[in-house]
Amino acid sequence: MNVNKQKILIVDDEPDILELIEYNLRKEGYHVITASNGQEAVAEARKHLPDLIILDIMMPKMDGIEACRIMRSMPEFKNTFMVFLTARSEEYSEIAGFNVGADDYIAKPIKPRALISRINAILRRNVQNDEVVENKVEIGDLVIDRESFLVYQNGNKVVLAKKEFELLYLLASKPGKVYTREVILKNIWEDSVVVTNRTIDVHIRKLREKLGDNYVSTVKGVGYKFES
Secondary structure (H helix, E strand, C coil): CCCCCCEEEEECCCHHHHHHHHHHHHHCCCEEEEECCHHHHHHHHHHHCCCEEEECCCCCCCCHHHHHHHHHCCHHHCCCEEEEEECCCCHHHHHHHHHCCCCEEEECCCCHHHHHHHHHHHHHHHHHHHHCCCCCEEECCEEEECCCCEEEECCEEECCCHHHHHHHHHHHCCCCCCEEHHHHHHHHHCCCCCCCHHHHHHHHHHHHHHHCCCCEEEECCCEEEECC
16 A cells, blocks of 8 residues: 555545545545534544545535535635535536535545546645746736745735636736636646536636636636736
8 A cells, every 4th residue: 555645534424435435545545534524524624634625515514515615714724625525416516616615526426446536636736736836926916826826916815715726827827818718627627527617607706706807807708818
């Protein structure tokens, strides 16, 4: 078994699912923590500071959506990967997940090997991103620091979820360039099978809510661009 220092928190109220995922992740060498509801998830996350959190949506005491929202509001989890693992396939639950800062959305039932492959890919990209040293992008009153994953507007820090930051950085790296939805999906979400065009729309809306409407414009029928 490979030794892996990365920590993963699994949150699900079904013991069989917890046991199955935990067993397969431990075989991969990950350090695994488990919780059975949203309240436990928040407590365990603050205790262990995991690199990845896998959340079920429908759980007692506190559901996954609320747990994700609470953790995303904490500075220590701003850049933590959060993935929903759920049997619910309705479109509104996917949108709700991305609205509170989820990075990905994996539907049940899923084969363990496919899930492990997806998790490996997510965490591998995280390590690669951490190793890249980029200069700051400074445009008008915005400072976007890729190395520290921080954004400042008029000197004030703006808290963005990881995918929101990556989307903003992609657009701002070439102001005026129109990025099609296909290019955005390829660069930000890569080969994720659960991400749709609506996902991009949700993230663009969240950026506009946090930064204002003057930075990202829609090119109808094509995609988005950053206004310099």
